[in-house]
Amino acid sequence: xxxxxxxxxxxxxxxxxxxxxxxxxGGLTDVHKDGWGIAFFEGRGCRSFIDVQQACESPVADLVxxxxxxxxxxxxxIRKATQGRVALENTHPFQRELWGRxxxxxxxxxxxDFHPKLVGPYQAVGDxxxxxxxxxxxxxxxxxxxxxPAPERMFPVLRELATRIAAYGEFNFLLSNGDFxxxxxxxxxxxxxxxxxxxxxxLKDEDMSINFNEVASPNDRIAVVATQPLTENxxxxxxxxxxxxxxxxxxxxxxxxTASPVNV
Amino acid sequence: xxxxxxxxxxxxxxxxxxxxxxxxxGGLTDVHKDGWGIAFFEGRGCRSFIDVQQACESPVADLVxxxxxxxxxxxxxIRKATQGRVALENTHPFQRELWGRxxxxxxxxxxxDFHPKLVGPYQAVGDxxxxxxxxxxxxxxxxxxxxxPAPERMFPVLRELATRIAAYGEFNFLLSNGDFxxxxxxxxxxxxxxxxxxxxxxLKDEDMSINFNEVASPNDRIAVVATQPLTENxxxxxxxxxxxxxxxxxxxxxxxxTASPVNV
Numbered sequence: 001x002x003x004x005x006x007x008x009x010x011x012x013x014x015x016x017x018x019x020x021x022x023x024x025x026g027g028l029t030d031v032h033k034d035g036w037g038i039a040f041f042e043g044r045g046c047r048s049f050i051d052v053q054q055a056c057e058s059p060v061a062d063l064v065x066x067x068x069x070x071x072x073x074x075x076x077x078i079r080k081a082t083q084g085r086v087a088l089e090n091t092h093p094f095q096r097e098l099w100g101r102x103x104x105x106x107x108x109x110x111x112x113d114f115h116p117k118l119v120g121p122y123q124a125v126g127d128x129x130x131x132x133x134x135x136x137x138x139x140x141x142x143x144x145x146x147x148x149p150a151p152e153r154m155f156p157v158l159r160e161l162a163t164r165i166a167a168y169g170e171f172n173f174l175l176s177n178g179d180f181x182x183x184x185x186x187x188x189x190x191x192x193x194x195x196x197x198x199x200x201x202x203l204k205d206e207d208m209s210i211n212f213n214e215v216a217s218p219n220d221r222i223a224v225v226a227t228q229p230l231t232e233n234x235x236x237x238x239x240x241x242x243x244x245x246x247x248x249x250x251x252x253x254x255x256x257x258t259a260s261p262v263n264v
Numbered sequence: 265x266x267x268x269x270x271x272x273x274x275x276x277x278x279x280x281x282x283x284x285x286x287x288x289x290g291g292l293t294d295v296h297k298d299g300w301g302i303a304f305f306e307g308r309g310c311r312s313f314i315d316v317q318q319a320c321e322s323p324v325a326d327l328v329x330x331x332x333x334x335x336x337x338x339x340x341x342i343r344k345a346t347q348g349r350v351a352l353e354n355t356h357p358f359q360r361e362l363w364g365r366x367x368x369x370x371x372x373x374x375x376x377d378f379h380p381k382l383v384g385p386y387q388a389v390g391d392x393x394x395x396x397x398x399x400x401x402x403x404x405x406x407x408x409x410x411x412x413p414a415p416e417r418m419f420p421v422l423r424e425l426a427t428r429i430a431a432y433g434e435f436n437f438l439l440s441n442g443d444f445x446x447x448x449x450x451x452x453x454x455x456x457x458x459x460x461x462x463x464x465x466x467l468k469d470e471d472m473s474i475n476f477n478e479v480a481s482p483n484d485r486i487a488v489v490a491t492q493p494l495t496e497n498x499x500x501x502x503x504x505x506x507x508x509x510x511x512x513x514x515x516x517x518x519x520x521x522t523a524s525p526v527n528v
Contacts, residue, residue: 044389045352047314063327088309089366096361100387102353121385121406123364125308142385 002092002108003032004189005076006174006225008181010249012042012070013222017210019076020065021203021230026055026078029205035091036061038076039104040069041178046102050091073176077106082129089126093174094134096122098141099148101177105134108227109170109186130173133165137175151180151246155254158182159244163258166242174225181247183225184258185239190229192236193250195221201231221250266356266372268453269302269340270438270489272445274513276306276334277486281474283340284329285467285494290319290342293469299355300325302340303368304333305442310366314355337440341370346393353390357438358398360386362405363412365441369398372491373434373450394437397429401439415444415510419518422446423508427522430506438489445511447489448522449503454493456500457514459485465495485514 005022007015019038026036036058037050047069051058055078077092084090092106107130114129120142122135137158144157158175162184165171172189175182183189194201196219198212216222225247229236239245242259245252269286271279283302290300300322301314311333315322319342341356348354356370371394378393384406386399401422408421422439426448429435436453439446447453458465460483462476480486489511493500503509506523509516 042352045314045355047352048311049313050309050311059327059331063323067323088306088311091309095359097385097387097389100389102389121361123361125361125364125366 002080003078003227004106004108004172004174004225006176006181006183007071007074007222008176008247008250009072009220009222011217011220012072013220014068014070015074016065016068017201017208018224018230020208021205022076022078022226023055023061023065024205032078032080034079034081034086036076036078037091037093037106038064038074039093039095040071041073041102041176042069042071044101044178046095046104046178048093048095048104050088052086052088052091073178073181075104075106075174075176082110084126084128087126090128090131092130094131096134096138098138099145101148103138103175103177105137105173105175107133108172108188111165111168111171114165114168133171133173136165137161151248152254155244155246155256159256159258162244166258172227181223181225183239183245183247185241185243185245187241188227189225190236190238191223191225191252192229192234193221193223193252195250202233204230204232223247223250223252266344267342267491268370268372268436268438268489270440270445270447271335271338271486272440272511272514273336273484273486275481275484276336277484278332278334279338280329280332281465281472282488282494284472285469286340286342286490287319287325287329288469298343298345298350300340300342301355301357302328302338303357303359304335305337305366305440306333306335308365308442310359310368310442312357312359312368314352316350316352316355337442337445339368339370339438339440346374348390348392351390354392354395356394358395360398360402362402363409365412367402367439367441369401369437369439371397372436372452375429375432375435378429378432397435397437400429401425415512416518419508419510419520423520423522426508427524430522436491445487445489447503447509447511449505449507449509451505452491453489454500454502455487455489455516456493456498457485457487457516459514466497468494468496487511487514487516
């Protein structure tokens with residue numbers, strides 16, 4: 001399975017520290033070596049860096065590691081291929097436009113026999129269950145809302161869609177449009193919210209520490225979501241299995257179960 | 265106005281040489297300093313690098329310059345803002361999905377009062393005439409064809425759409441889905457086809473030469489399209505004003521005027 005990393009903040013923040021630990025899991029401290037990718041939102045704009053080389057060796061990852069892109073929403077993914085060959089078109093995060101905004105999606109898991117009929121404008125380019133799930137989500141969100149709803153109004157609809165898809169198998173995902181971050185846990189996903197008083201964090205996967213007092217401002221609030229906790233001296237919270245969670249401005253706003261069958 | 269660079273080849277080729285000359289026009293040998301971007305197709309996959317820093321100073325451009333990504337279709341753009349502020353969402357090339365393939369678009373020019381009603385699934389994220397033109401093209405292509413047509417069948421439809429849009433002003437553009445490259449000249453766009461026997465090319469904008477005999481194979485054929493010729497010792501061909509041109513496998517396949525009004 002793959003590794004997910006997400007960030008949602010109330011002020012543009014660089015993700016260099018978390019990414020330093022995360023990328024080593026792409027071939028060095030873990031086995032996820034079938035490509036990787038990261039998408040940064042900067043205002044309404046979005047840029048993705050994706051590579052089929054393993055993250056620990058990728059020159060593109062070197063750049064991301066060293067170039068502090070300040071963003072309020074980030075989604076990153078390291079791939080261990082389960083469905084779909086190792087190819088750029090199968091590399092997360094995936095990106096599409098909906099309601100005049102970019103949407104970014106990454107998935108960790110394995111959806112068995114998930115081949116929905118995609119009749120709308122969102123068609124998969126590659127051959128992963130993940131991209132099909134993303135297209136399915138966007139298609140049904142578009143059917144439900146003619147224009148962008150508030151995230152709180154989207155939440156119950158996305159919850160229903162996630163419940164439906166999660167019936168096919170393991171479905172941990174991150175989804176963002178640059179304004180907020182949805183995080184769905186199937187069986188693996190944890191988070192931490194960093195805010196004042198800040199302390200020093202030490203990476204698990206690399207000999208590296210950061211004192212957030214030196215880099216953050218008193219009002220900053222930063223939520224980091226990851227498949228496995230990235231630091232060893234902070235308390236991460238595991239989401240409940242089968243829950244959809246919404247982060248806005250670095251804060252967990254909504255959480256609800258996707259375990260029970262939803263009438264559709 | 266902006267600068268365009270496109271490449272279409274019959275075999276995956278790196279664009280490092282052409283990009284070296286091109287990027288210096290982003291702030292150094294020319295005034296186009298409002299961001300830049302480049303999109304590479306690798307099979308069905310596509311990755312874009314975009315930056316709001318000027319190309320001659322961008323760390324992302326350093327990476328692209330040094331990291332030989334081998335691609336059959338590339339579109340690059342250096343921006344001199346005319347419409348839309350300097351922001352990531354206004355940075356070319358733009359990317360959308362149509363018929364299960366990624367499409368990439370970059371524009372040089374200025375479309376006056378071009379505000380089409382975009383009612384379909386393609387909505388502009390930023391506020392440039394260029395992205396609106398791209399959304400308009402994709403929307404109408406999608407209305408015309410339920411699934412991907414051969415480029416020769418697309419050609420007359422795209423010609424009609426380009427004619428319509430070009431009535432609003434300067435409209436030089438590059439458009440690709442990774443299989444072929446459309447190049448429309450309003451008033452500025454030239455190309456060169458490199459094939460055996462290869463020779464040595466010398467950049468105009470930087471003290472750099474390359475002997476293609478040493479890097480290309482006998483059967484390689486590479487078309488390069490640019491706003492202004494990039495080399496000083498090769499013969500570039502200027503397209504006729506107001507023409508749509510189609511490149512496949514490094515070869516100019518079709519060309520037709522978009523100057524005369526088309527009945528719609």
